[in-house]
Amino acid sequence: MTNIFKRLSVLFAFAIIACQPNAPKEEAAEGETIGNHIVVTTSLLRDMLENILPEGEYKIESLMGSGVDPHIYKPTRKDVQRLREADVVVFNGIHLEGRMGEIKDQLAKKQRVLTAGDAFNKERLINSSEFEDGQDPHFWFDLSMWIDAGAHLSEALKELYPHHSDVIAQNFEQWAVSMKYLHRDVEQILAEVPSERRVIITSHDALSYFARSFTFKVNSLQGSSTSAEFGVKDVKDMVDFIIDNNIPAIFPENITSDQALQAIVKGCEKRGYELKIADELYSDALGEAGTEAATFEGMVRANAHTIAEALK
Template sequence: MIFKKNFLLSMILFLMVGMLMACSPQKTVQGTEEKGKTDGKIQAVATIGMISDIVHNVGGEHVAVEGLMGPGVDPHLYKATQGDIAKLEKADIIFYNGLNLEGKMADIFVRMASQKPAIAVSEKIEEKVLREPPEFDGHYDPHIWFDVKLWMQAVERVCDGLIELDGAHKADYEKNAAAYLKKLEELDKYARVQLQSIPQESRVLVTAHDAFGYLGDAYGMEVVGLQGISTDAEYGLRDVQNLVNLLVTKKVKAVFVESSVSPKAIEAVVQGAKEKGHDVKVGGELFSDAMGEAGTEEGTYIGMVRHNVDTIVKALK
């Protein structure tokens, strides 16, 4: 009698465990839940829009990407919200820039890396090609997307990361990456031809913070920022005066505001130059640390770069 009771209890427990397992979401080899909850797509999270754009282009139909930082958001000052943490925890893979761009989120990426792939798209770029100006206090310049050739290496790192996670779609990722890289080759040529059409003496790009150094090195522009590598850096009256003197001495025609940085600093520089008898205009708004609104040309990496190039050329040529 006792044996029969124990046998019945064992059978009931066995059936209950089986039912629970059947109801639980199952993971594939690649780490995503079976089709139904995620529609079979890799769930990716990217920090800045430029990286989201890479993941969208390379991942294609196999990847759903969600960006944390939208238009007008400054990644240097960005602090992750509880909602961001939830997105990162649910993701199958995380892509971020690295090089201290997302400085306030560094610890989060380290923690997440023990649970899932958390990839800095800059990690395979050789240090010898990274900018390390003295005023950056020993840090590399993180704004690598302004040299299209360097950004192409970020595309390759995203492609490798997706293949490492989801080898079943390796051919598709490689095909998508190749098509996107071809477009970036054309973009690089466009930027080079257009920016070099500006007379040599007028190739001085003055902006709110030092985000365009890679653009200057790649395409032959002298770049000067009022603030340093990060918008978290402070500037003082002397910085404004030095920049005003540069504008007057070099007879710079225009300065530029940035979509993710307050225009107040640049407006002070324009006023200072005017007081010294040199009229300099605001040549337009450039996208530096964030792209434009979704659904617009500037809401893509290629559209953002073309907008910047065209705006600079129109104001300085």
């Protein structure tokens, strides 16, 4: 063998080693069949994929169930095992899964990992100092963004499952239309809330995208992550804000305790202002099975009714 051939064959061997175990596999290799077991992080993603993938053909599991807070969720050893055994793993991304960054990097070396948030450039995301990269991850409440996240994942799934690409494309189109109708319905439900009352106060800012879409303002004690602390000064500032703006109600969420909100209600009471705690909003997780909010569409509709009822 000549020197040049020796060098080339060594280089070639290195290239094979370098490409094999660590390169993320976004497409199915020729003739390769990828298994149908998909693990997603949040219940919202599970709902989306159940709509997009052909019915009965895939096993779609959500790591976090209803009412689970993704910002502080730490996977157990069993969860890590479940992720490792999956054929495809889907994350929300943009640091929603705040304590899963390391495991995500590990998984991406060996498994197919898709990220819904990769659908967006920075300009489309809302800035938030609470997160590592300075962006708010709750984009699902802007339904046009949820559609685009669905389009991004659909494209990746069509590559992975080419034999289902037509069904995935059809299902995506239908789902996207239902999301557009949902946006219109939410606008109608909220139409009875006058502009001066369009302020949503929650314990953490999950609704900034919702506010941008439906012309509301949001305010919260903890910013957009539930892992942030709040202090006496935060409560006092919030009480001032509520009284100055004559706000009738504030909203608890299904993923956080309402301890923060109770402190605000007491602060208002001391100053002779009656503030209501409205019904619970669904923020980062779906509601329990069997309830209206057990689907994404139901959850968004339930939130719209709750907000309209409390603020109209």
